[in-house]
Amino acid sequence: MAAELIELAPIDQALLDGTHGQAAARAMAMLVRYGRASGAREFVSVASAHIDGCLYHGPSSIDFVERFVSLGGRVRVPTTLNVAAVDVTHPEWHCGPANLLDAQRQLTELHLQLGCKPTLTCAPYQRVIRPRAGEHIAWAESNAIVFANSVLGARTDRYGDFTDLCAALTGRVPLAGLHLEENRRPTLVIDTVSLQRSELPRDLYFATVGYALGALSQGHVPLLRGLPADTNEDELKSLGSAAASSGALALFHAEGLTPEAAQFADQATLASISGQSISAADLHQAAAKLCPLNEGEPVSAMCLGTPHYSMTEFQALSAAVRGRRAASGVEVFVSTSREIAASVDADEHLAPLREFGVKVVVDTCTYVSPVVRDTTGAIVTTSAKYAHYGPGNLRRHVGLMTLQRCIRSAELGKVAPDDR
Structure with missing residues (x-):
């Protein structure tokens, strides 16, 4: 059995056995294989999902969702949709292939039939209801992942197209990656030049700090020090999205700002972690490149x-x-x-x-x-x-x-x- 390396809770076995429908069974079977590949030993429940597969890339986008609809699938947790490939409410602005409009409409409608909410935003964290610190979620979209993990302190791994929908249909994900406490600890300390000493306007500062941070932090969870004490959420959004772009960063801690940073502030912890720095020259170089x-x-x-x-x-x-x-x-x-x-x-x-x-x-x-x-x-x-x-x-x-x-x-x- 594919699940032999993973300890299944009663709900997992029930999902696999089809107790909650054939769509959930199919999704759970995929997640078991995904969990085995990621080295997970068990599953965990998620409070919400955010779907990136709603952006039309080709016929496979529709085929995958259509199969779950045909099996009578419904999402088991509150599920929001990421951006689509086109703004279908303003078709007159679209400059791409005309058939993309109809394909995107169909893909969105299929997700709605599964019970997803038609949010169609890459920033679901800007809604009134959003994840709490420590809450497990299954979010896709790079900037949403880094914001949820870092700024909100929620816990999501990097989910991509199709695994995100499987998580929504089951309400379960492998307990692996950034769902695990040990994988959220900083492995790199980065000191950034202050806003004043950077000699950059404030908005350009956060964009370039994020871009430099991502490039320096590939393969690491960084603890970032030196940001202004009055840094706001929109600025952290800008920083995180830049870091996710330049280095696929899914989690950072910002000293004095993000919810998990305080637990890593003692000197003994910091002394055991290698360090890097971001200089004013690094930021100006990033600005010139971009x-x-x-x-x-x-x-x-x-x-x-x-x-x-x-x-x-x-x-x-x-x-x-x-x-x-x-x-x-x-x-x-x-x-x-x-x-x-x-x-x-x-x-x-x-x-x-x-x-x-x-x-x-x-x-x-x-x-x-x-x-x-x-x-x-x-x-x-x-x-x-x-x-x-x-x-x-x-x-x-x-x-x-x-x-x-x-x-x-x-x-x-x-x-x-x-x-x-």
């Missing part, structure tokens, strides 16, 4: 919201663009969830966004979904993740900038002078 644009270069679009924008970020953007307007021909896209988009639409105080020319994209992220029509100019962004993946995904010239420089570039229709 912004290969030249001053005066034509700009086609400003794309924000990778990861999805929070309400606080929309409010800050609205204040920053008040009384300003993007140049003719420059598109401005900001990605977010349906829930936050509805709040933005209903808030009359955010009128400056519409006056500037902001288009609020839902259900997707614009670094995977082609929406920028003018292919002759560059795309400017505040997201290190976008600047890392955008050029390869979209075959476009992309540059990481501060929010103020992005806004000025959108106003001018060309890359504005560096404001550092």
Whole structure:
């Protein structure tokens, strides 16, 4: 039996035997094989799941989910959906293959038939209900994983397409990876240059610290020291998504900021761990790598919201663009969830966004979904993740900038002078 190396609890055996339906049995059989490959000795229950396989990659995306629907499957825990391949609510913005719209609609509908919630956001942690510290979850999407583990203190391994849905259909996962206490302990201490000494604007500082952190921490769980005491969640979101992009980081501890960091603060613990540092030069080097644009270069679009924008970020953007307007021909896209988009639409105080020319994209992220029509100019962004993946995904010239420089570039229709 495939399960012979793993101790099965009564619920696991019942799931395998089909007591809870054939869909759950099929999913559990896959998880047993997955657990055996990961060296797990037992399973653990999860409180929620977040599905990345809802982004259409091809016919196999539909085939996999369709099979569970045909078996009468239903998710056993609250399950949210990650971004889709396209914003189907604004089909007029889509610049990719026309058949992608229908395929994505079908894939989303199949997940809804399984009982998933149509959140379609890469930032499920921005919802009102979110995981508690110490709670086991099964989340996919790199930035959601690193945020849940690090900032919330929840426990998830790096789940990918298909294993995430199996976890949702069973409510169980192998007790392995970052679900285990011993694998969450820091194995590397990294001291970062302070914000003041970095001589970088605040938003660029967190993006580049994250990018440098990921590159330094591959294969490690880092304890990061030196961040400002007033670092907020949006800044940790920016940092974590950058680190997940440059180094596939799934967990970091930030001294004085993240919930598990305090237990590793004693000197005896730190003395036994090797150390590294991030210098101001490292951050400026990361900024240069992620912004290969030249001053005066034509700009086609400003794309924000990778990861999805929070309400606080929309409010800050609205204040920053008040009384300003993007140049003719420059598109401005900001990605977010349906829930936050509805709040933005209903808030009359955010009128400056519409006056500037902001288009609020839902259900997707614009670094995977082609929406920028003018292919002759560059795309400017505040997201290190976008600047890392955008050029390869979209075959476009992309540059990481501060929010103020992005806004000025959108106003001018060309890359504005560096404001550092």
